[in-house]
Amino acid sequence: MSFSISPPASGRTQDAALEDALDRRRARLRSTQLERLLMRSYQQLVVSFVLALALWTGHWFITGKTDAIGWALIVHSAQLLQWAVARAFKLSGRAALVESARWLRRYQLTLFISATAWGLAAVVVLANETNLMVITAWAVTLLGMAGIGAHVVSAVHSAIYLWLVPLLLPLVLMMLANGGVVQTSVAVLVLGFGSMTGFFASAMHRLLRTALQTKLDNDALVRALRQQVVLVERADREKSRFLASASHDLRQPMHALGLFAGALDKHLNGTALQPTVTNMIRAIDALEQSFSAMLDISKLDAGVIQPNLQAFPIRDLFRVLHMHCSGQAEEKGLGLRFKADGKIVTSDPQLLQRVLSNLVHNALRYTREGGVVVVVRQRAGQTSLEVWDTGIGIAEDELPRVFDEFYQVTNPGRDRSRGLGMGLAIVKRLVLLMGHSLEVRSTPGRGTVFRILMKPTEMADMESVVLGADTVPAPIDEDHTVLLIDDEESIRTGMRELLETWGYQVLTAGNITEACTEVRRHAGVIDLVISDLRLANREDGIHAIERVREAYGAPLPALLMTGDTSPEQVKRAHESGHRVLFKPVRTRDLHAVLRGIP
Template identity: 65%
Template sequence: MRFQLSPSASTGIPQASSDEGPERRRERTRASQLMKLMRHGDVKVAVLAGLAVACWLSFLVWMPHGTGLWVWAGFVHAVQMAHAALYWSFKQAGRTALTQPSRWLHRYQAVVLLSAVSWGIAPALLIDDLRWVPTMPLVLLLLGLAAAGAHQVAAQRWAIYLWLVPLLTPLIAFMLYLGTPMTITIAPLVAAFLFACIYHASARHRLLMKELQTKLDNDALVRALRQQVVLVEQANREKSRFLASASHDLRQPMHALGLFTATLEKRLQGTALQPLVKNMIRSIDALEQSFTSMLDISKLDAGVIEPNLQPFPIRDLFRVLHMHCAGQAEELGLGLRFKAGGKIVMSDAHLLERVLSNLIHNAIRYTQEGGIVVVARTRADAISIEVWDTGIGIPEDELPKVFDEFYQVDNPGRDRSRGLGMGLAIVKRLVLLMGHQLEVSSKPGKGTVFRILIKATPFDEMDNIAVAADTVPSPIDESRTLLLIDDEESIRVGMSDLLQTWGYKVLTAATIQEACTEVRRHAGVIDIVISDLRLADGEDGIDAIERVRGVYGAPLPALLITGDTSPDEVKRVHSSGHQVLFKPVRTKELYAVLRSVP
């Protein structure tokens, strides 16, 4: 076996094939001509056969007949049988015939020539006396066949001549041979008709060939476009696979670092090193926010977030936002005002809070003086929630880009202190997910306003407004036992240390087999299972939880932890029914989830 690595092969993406050569294009042209010529062949043969029968029956009735009539009838019908056999064999051959178009075109030309000859010799074999009635109808029939046939065979240049010349030339010669005033008059008229047919058929041939070449060019463009689409899709899959793997691999050490730092903070509390640990935690939190933003995009793309729309007073949401955002605005010397105006909206309170929080923090980030106003207004049949600021503004040509991922106005140096550039991308997705409309307008140097248009809520729905209850989780019972499954030792150690400081007894395992062994070995109660999604040797956390439940004999509460943010994996873990946390896990989130377990 031989393997060769080349620059084109090293990318893992197939290279686009070059344009087809002249010979291949000629073959495709001949195949298209053949298809046109063979179209409706059975109908053409049937029409010619009917005309031939009508012709010789007319001469049989109206003129004294000799052997010439039967010779012509036998010849023309034999040719028509050959014509029918050609069409039948072409139909049987199917697409195979198109792989050898030249051979079939030669057969078709031979049949056309024989058909033209069989009709062309009709005057010489049938007309004995010009006084008989069928003479002129025969001449008109031949002229009609010439015109109609030229139209049918125009797709192939040689077929035009093979049809017209053998069909009308014998008639011209026969008319001149008879030498009567009438036939001498008819001969040049037929000759003129012959040249007119050749001219018009040739013009039609050029038109058909131009049309055919255009079609072939379009087909080539379509093939090239499809190939490029395949390349783009493959590149996109490779990019998604790379980002998913990179995200998972980066989240693993970040997750362990967060666990160790949280444990260290608790142990160094009240010492001179506590400020240093707090600075470490701030840096970790900044990284976690970046990962969380990218995770939110993955969740939205995966379609695992479903809005829970219900009516609620906007003033309650504004109160929460004021508590979260007023401190930051005050530190920067900015004013932050909210005006709900007694409005009620039909939306998802949690998702709308996330949207408005992103817009407010974005406004604070880009405002040096003045302030931010958040107001709800009535607009026709909608409620408009607006975030106004007196910031730097956005140029008109930049407005369509502000909702793109990683895009930031006036931040070409990618200053990390000014965010990652994912906030407005998340805003756009969430607003569309809830079925609302989003507008933005701005004047550079004066400020920007974002508007979220929400369909107005009827007043009769006020009775259905959900009021959130203040709940206090019960404290952790120090006697609780937790089973931790993770294939990375650093995470097992860091998580165990942290959980033990919270009062848990921790059982650890690296594989499903070890987890089942720990369950069998432990004589007491196990309160919850925490498992990483991606374990070593292809083992799966969802399967690990089910196996542990089977050995334990009860449906243990379970928590999945994963660093994989690909849309397919995000959708799969959410559909498993288990609680899910994404690495790097914030200790506050983990603590809240564990406290909520009954």
Template identity: 65%
Template sequence: MPFQLSPLSPTSTAGIPQAASDEGPERRRERTRASQLMKLLRHGDITVAVLAGLAVACWLSFAVWMPHHRGLWLWAALVHGVQALHGWLFWSFKRAGRSALAHPGTWLRHYEVVVFLSGLSWGVAPLMLLQDVRWMPLVPLVLVLLGLAAVGSHKVAAHRWTIYLWLVPLLMPVTAFMAWLGTPTTLALAPMTGAFLLACLYVAIGRHRLLMKELQTKLDNDALVRALRQQVTLVEQANREKSRFLASASHDLRQPMHALGLFTATLEKRLQGTALQPLVKNMIRSIDALEQSFTSMLDISKLDAGVIEPNLQPFPIRDLFRVLHMHCAGQAEELGLGMRFKAGGKIVMSDAHLLERVLSNLIHNAIRYTQEGGIVVVARTRAEAISIEVWDTGIGIPEDELPKVFDEFYQVDNPGRDRSRGLGMGLAIVKRLVLLMGHQLEVSSKPGKGTVFRILIKATPFDEMDNIAVAADTVPSPIDESRTLLLIDDEESIRVGMSDLLQTWGYKVLTAATIQEACTEVRRHAGVIDIVISDLRLADGEDGIDAIERVRSVYGAPLPALLITGDTSPDEVKRVHSSGHQVLFKPVRTKELYAVLRSVP
């Protein structure tokens, strides 16, 4: 049987709760009846106990004066029998639990019968208990019935028919009985009882309307909550599908980008000093631009995955400003912009590497949006904090745009999404990194005059820079040209490109496409293997982490290993970092790969 999909196909909404708009009138009536039933039987045990106690008090009082009155015991049997029926109904409902709410109409009909019989059993009490109409207990008995009517009408107000089935059998017989007797006392009480019956009906029906309005409002809110939950489920499903798509697309795009970068780096080395070298350099610039875009998205993925942990240490801001000046001043000078740094001898407690990334993003952002004037980076002392500020004389940001500047892919004054002006991810990364380090971030701006970003860092207990000893940079030893490297990747173009590049660096390269081929290469190679480089996602579901472990097992020693992956989903980012191996994300910059290989002992 062929599988078909249509706009109304249930497959498209699998696992999604039914929409509130799908709830028909009959379903809504059932939900209304179920809610009414819950209100009526909510305290059924207490109601039965109170009525039983009141009935016992009544017939005991009459038994003291009329021990041989047959009607007394008939009434006692009647009223307690109805109360037993009421108790059985409540017990059955409680035992049925949630399943009883599936058929609320049946239970409501049973309850109506019990209410009618209960009201009637109390309503005939004067007829069965009074032998002499001139006897004084008539008035107290009528007062008891009036009290039951008042209290009971409040109890049964949730259902309109139960109001009539309680009040009419309760007060109509005694009203008619007193009018029929025709004594001055009963003729005075009869219209008063009838008026009280009408008043109770009026109040109970008014309360019923309020309860129904409240109930309908609750049902409407429940419908809205269900609709909201459905929309949340749809959004979560769409987000999961988007994440899967982006992860797959990112991986598939990074593979050829990675191979292209390897081939271009090899080509640059071979064409060095020729007429084609400028062309290759332009190709490398284009590849670098793409790599920066991928790197920005990767940084967001790493931050969302929670794999970046800040290492907060006290250090002089002066050293960081020197590095930033070396990296950024040349670009500003090319554009005719001034750039000044003023550390002011401040010492901060932060992560030097992450703070450098934050300030670098802010400075490059300031350069991008400044046509004339310049940028000033300064550290100032504020109340219990050090404020590192980046001032520019750029185009500025309108006040209503300030909350949006830290959103992903948002750029001020770039509605056309000009790629030469970046992706709009820099400030999103800045926000995440500043919050990760526990600092505060402020921004203020005046359109046409400039913008200032402030990073507020809690003050350190160090007062003078001389108290801090800054570690010197270590210089890695040059690569030993006799080294051997095992490369595992299922993409032939990447194996070829990586091999050519590594060989230009002096490595002997063993290549393999699968775990089995890698193990075979290890057994076949008689010498030492210095490092293993493996792609994370191999063909036929094989995994790079497993490949490294298998190679180590065959080799018989814990070889240094490097994972390379194009998968930037948060779960995969967490997994590769928790593996303990060094990780590079495609497309890998050649200088980054070179630095990692040099650092291997």
């Protein structure tokens, strides 16, 4: 197997490729014309056979002359030849279209023979005929065959004249040879009819050719579109794979940096260097928020977030939001009001809080004076949660784009201090995930309103509302032992230092074999296994936890940590049944999870 990369094609090569493309187009057009001709040959043959049979038998019955029988043998032989060619073409199937030029020549030859056979009627039958009624019947029949045949063969321009000329010319010559006034007039009429038939058949040919070319162009566009769709899907998969790999590689050192910063903050607490460490942790938190926004999109794409719809008083959620957002409002000198009016809504409290938090923070960010009001009201039989602001507003042409990823109004320069522009994209996905609707209206310079429309809460749901109470988590038991599995030494070192400052005893391992060895070597109890999802040498954190449990002989509690944000891996991690944290993990989040594990 070999692979090579060549320079772009030269101008001469491109001209040759264009000429090849034109040749292929002409071949496809010819194939389509041929298919149209030969597939319709059966209908033409049936009609012409019936007419020829009726014509010569009628002539024999009326005149008693047998000269039409000889003509009948010629015509029916030509028709049999036409049928044989059409039959052979049909049996050859699509393979015949590859040799379309050869089959077209065969068809034209049989067509010319058939037209000549019909035209011989003027020589074989009518040359010695004196009965005007018989002559008229034959002439009308020949003209009818000329008109019908010209219509049938109009797909190929040359076939029109291969049919008309040999069919009508003998009749014209025979009439002119007789020299009478009537015969000459008939000859002129036949010539006029043939000319008009040829003219209209040629016009039909042009229409058919245009239609066929349009069809071929459309087919080519469809093929090109399908190819582009395949390329776009492939590029999207490659992009997702690249982003997942890059995200994982970036999250690993970020996670280690956060661990070291957390341990350093613990050691330098109360010293002159603590403000520096605090600023460093804030910078790390900002990076973590950016990673978390992208992770939320990956979770939603993976379908691992499932809403837990329930009825609850919106007042409690408004209180939490006021506590979280009032500081930002006070800092900017803005008003912030929440109006619950005792309403009970049916939604997912956590996801709805995330949605409203994004909308309120976004409103405060783009409001310079006035304030933000969050209300709940009934609108057209629905419960409407509304976030009003007196901010800069959004232009009408930008409204459809505000929910796109990485899009920010009035931030074309992509100022990172103003966020990534992922908030409204996450809002849209979460609202749709919960089965709600989302509306936005805005007037530039006056403000914006976002509405979340949800089904009203039924009375039966209101009666089942249970108000939860906050509890104070218990402190960590300092006797707990943790087995940490991670293939990167910096993360093992940072995690061990952080956990030890929290009072944990930490066992570390870089792979499954080392982890099982640590389990067998440790004489005491192991309380928790923390493992990275993607380990070195294609080892897997989920499999590592299973092997550790087998070596320990008990179903140890486990926590998965991963920097892989591809939808497939996110879904797989959640389906494992273990608690999952995504790198970089903030120390307070890790601390909260560890406190919740018995």
